[in-house]
Amino acid sequence: MNFFKTFKHDTWVKPYIKRYKGLLLTALFLGLMTSFCAAALMFTSGYTIDKAATHPVNILLIYVPILLTRAFGIGRPVFKYIERLKSHNWVLRVTSDLRTRLYKTLESDASFFNEHHKTGDIMGLLSEDISHLQNLYLRTIFPSVISYLLSIIAAIALGTFNPSFGFFVFLLLFIEVFIVPLVSVSIESARRAYQKEVKSDLYVQLTDNILGADDWIVSGRKTDFQNLTTQNVKNLDQSKAKSKAFRRNRDFGLQLVFVAIVVCFLIFTNFTMTNNQEQANFVSAVVLAIFPLSDTIIPVSQGFEEWPLYKDSIIRLNTLKPVKSNLPTQVDLKPDDFESLELKHVSFEYDVDSPVLIKDFSQKVTKGEKLALLGPSGIGKTTILQLILGDLSPQKGQVKVNDLDVAQIQDNREKIFSVLNQQPFLFNTTLLNNVRLGNEKRTDSEVKKAIERVGLKDLIESLPDKYNTIVGENGSRFSGGEQERIALARILLQDAPVVLLDEPTVGLDPITENNLLATIFDVLQDKTIIWITHHLQGVNHVDHIIFMNSDQIEMQGNPKELYQTNAHFKELYKMDQGL
Known part of the structure; x- marks a missing residue:
């Protein structure tokens, strides 16, 4: 609910997604193709190994899998490279527009803004909020959308062979891409908010201290000057250490869930795909195809975890309103x-x-x-x-x-x-x-x-x-x-x-x-x-x-x-x- 409420009257995220939707869809398609090629590479590799182990009468029987292995092996880095180009091009276009808009918003009434915000707040706004929106696209939107699409496609594909097994795998993937990310947000939300508050205070303190450094030196309080931000830095480091420990434990848990998915596939393929030698050649191929998907699915929790930072930045940016110019018709007066x-x-x-x-x-x-x-x-x-x-x-x-x-x-x-x-x-x-x-x-x-x-x-x-x-x-x-x-x-x-x-x-x-x-x-x-x-x-x-x-x-x-x-x-x- 908070997520949708944040975007209800948003003018800093949604408009730019619509403006460059063609480039966004292209980047998402390339991301899916990257994951598909990674899974297909492992699949064809596993199949080729199994097929070769059955001593084929003619090497031509595994020629096609070998060609596909080479094709997917080349396709994965190519799609990945192009996807990075397209996604970063999209993000840079958006953030360029956002930075220009932010500058014009602040510049339109700079004196008013200074009356209501500290210099440190302005530094925090300029240095972090636009970067947070950039990370929102790269670390949350892209991984999440691709992971959701992969989960749906995988569940549907498995469901055509065995609806019960497809639904069971979908539940495990649902835990990976939805339940654990939501738990991450609930646990880390307050901690991230605290870190942002401490960091904002540090911006203000450091700005004041640097601008007033001469007065500190003249007063002979060099030690006090050096120690003034020590406690805040210590608190920030401790909070970040806790976040790091939580992230490490969470990712380990996600790996365990992924191991459970792999085990389920081993059991499923051994029960359903060992009726004859031809089917048995697909066992390792199907199981190996699962492993590359972890690189796409597991990072979703990290993106969700950082949502409180993005939310705060989106809310703060949406509170900025440019002051309409009340200037009369302008005249170009020549110096002479x-x-x-x-x-x-x-x-x-x-x-x-x-x-x-x-x-x-x-x-x-x-x-x-x-x-x-x-x-x-x-x-x-x-x-x-x-x-x-x-x-x-x-x-x-x-x-x-x-x-x-x-x-x-x-x-x-x-x-x-x-x-x-x-x-x-x-x-x-x-x-x-x-x-x-x-x-x-x-x-x-x-x-x-x-x-x-x-x-x-x-x-x-x-x-x-x-x-x-x-x-x-x-x-x-x-x-x-x-x-x-x-x-x-x-x-x-x-x-x-x-x-x-x-x-x-x-x-x-x-x-x-x-x-x-x-x-x-x-x-x-x-x-x-x-x-x-x-x-x-x-x-x-x-x-x-x-x-x-x-x-x-x-x-x-x-x-x-x-x-x-x-x-x-x-x-x-x-x-x-x-x-």
């Missing part, structure tokens, strides 16, 4: 057509229980203008950047690019906006590849030119591998300032008219910060810049500065004019410069 960016009476709050973060904020930035937003943490500076990008939508007001709502250019917004934030991510590949991420169509010479413009040419050319230097995991080969320059080179290749700077110099020493800011504003002098910063270092590079305080603008204007006319600004500037 950009003229202005305007926030008109924008108000924003994250939810009804939170205070209004941004209230009636208005500002217009024209092409080529440089704007700096300053203020204490938590007042919404970064939120303004998210509103400009269209990642967030204001409850009131509008964000306009030229005369278009920013929501109208989301399909191609990378043509208009580029972002340089506090911690640009660098991939563990070459420097050229990392910079080319800004525009994959650019040539090596154009990438090198961008690297030169951000002031890294001498450093890179002094390295042994030069531009093919591997940057290391998350850019570990380079310092913080150098990583920002590499990300800046990406922006140069992207060549979007509006650049959003989200405190790119946080954590840098004053000298490095000054040099980086000078480089940024030098190479981006023809761009429109909106810069989030926490202090006044480098504000001489901008045309307009806004001081935000709580939900209102405290002061704004040209920094040079403010220095001359606003005593408060002059005081803040001197304090920031240490004067």
Whole structure:
């Protein structure tokens, strides 16, 4: 009942079985032919041996069995190989569709998903659930269907000779392919669920620990860090050991039942097939034909045993619902057509229980203008950047690019906006590849030119591998300032008219910060810049500065004019410069 209930409203398994049903039926047919050839091979081999032992008058009397033995001997691996190709092709097609669908589902509302799931949960979802569905097909559906078909075919075939014996063998096969698998599920269900829960906890713990590794080290609690997951790992290993012992004992029991089937066949053939020499030649052939079927029938219990894992994955995947896009008709705005960016009476709050973060904020930035937003943490500076990008939508007001709502250019917004934030991510590949991420169509010479413009040419050319230097995991080969320059080179290749700077110099020493800011504003002098910063270092590079305080603008204007006319600004500037 639980099995059918799980699939009642399923949209992650049944639709794909129907979509590729032709390939699935082909794989199942090939699986049956593999088992048939394996049984037929043993049958013809046994018959040939028995027939040869009767000293035939002419060798031609066993020529046909010899040919059949060779044919089935070749047919078994050939059918097996083709079946593997077809079944894995089917599974890979299905799982490819599933992974694409999962990505689109998560990507459609990534911010919502992160609010309701931990990072470790996301890792578990991506790493295990689709793999579980893949195993559901390969280790449960295929073996079970083929085993059921073989059991039915065998029972019918035997029933034509002796209905009573056919029914008795069917009962023994029923124990093998149905009763024992159900017992396996009932015994292992709770244990598997526990293992999955422990593993999920480990994902969450390891994610938290790795992201917070520096804090553990600084606090001097290295031992605690190492031992934090020890108990969970120990519990998981103990549970897996119990499952392994159960599996070993169960498979031994299945072998015993299969031995009982073989014994029954020995008795049956000796009673019914020894009336004359010709019939006696079939005794060993019939009994030997049974043995290869064990390779098909016994694995069914293993597939059933893992059903609780598959069930949990199917239920969790079916709870994921893509968020329908509410975007208006999209407009392909050309970068050269950009003229202005305007926030008109924008108000924003994250939810009804939170205070209004941004209230009636208005500002217009024209092409080529440089704007700096300053203020204490938590007042919404970064939120303004998210509103400009269209990642967030204001409850009131509008964000306009030229005369278009920013929501109208989301399909191609990378043509208009580029972002340089506090911690640009660098991939563990070459420097050229990392910079080319800004525009994959650019040539090596154009990438090198961008690297030169951000002031890294001498450093890179002094390295042994030069531009093919591997940057290391998350850019570990380079310092913080150098990583920002590499990300800046990406922006140069992207060549979007509006650049959003989200405190790119946080954590840098004053000298490095000054040099980086000078480089940024030098190479981006023809761009429109909106810069989030926490202090006044480098504000001489901008045309307009806004001081935000709580939900209102405290002061704004040209920094040079403010220095001359606003005593408060002059005081803040001197304090920031240490004067």
